[in-house]
Amino acid sequence: MKRLSNDRTVVGPIFLALIFLSQSAWSSSDRDTLKPNPRNFASVTKGAKLFQANCAACHGNQGEGAPDWRIPNQNGQFRPPPLNGSGHMWHHPLPVLLSIIRDGTAAQGGTMPAWKEKLSEHDMVDVIAWLQSKWSREIYLRWQQIDSRSHR
């Protein structure tokens, strides 16, 4: 009798620990597949091509944006901002960046087109990785902090 109860007290926590470990392993691998990695050469290279084809006409070949991007036009709309680390793209955690690219800004009265019909979420992550490869280390680390807070 005594042995059985001991077994139970040990088995319960081990079982819970296994569930916890398997769940955290799943969620972290899920997340990894969708995280931009500016050090992943293949992803950055693909992102560069996608950016030139779809985004450069507005945001500039290197993501430098329009010179007067801070000043709204007569309709109160903004011109394409820089995405190369000199603007405020890094203020937005990944889910916000993805939703701007996916849905555009028409619903907010802006002129950024939606890309969900043309680019997969992986494509968008590759483009973000290429842009982030241009950011300073400091800006990138600050973005990582903002982004990790949004996942809690």
Ligand code: HEC
């Ligand atoms: C037709 C011009 C145009 C094209 C093409 C375009 N954008 Fe934009 N983008 C804008 C404008 C204008 C804004 C500013 C938001 C607004 O509409 O007020 C913006 C904003 C953004 C932002 C938010 C930046 C910030 O600092 O808040 C991101 C990220 C972005 N664009 C990424 C992209 C990506 C990636 C592509 C290509 C897949 C792309 N854009 C293509 C015009 C464009």
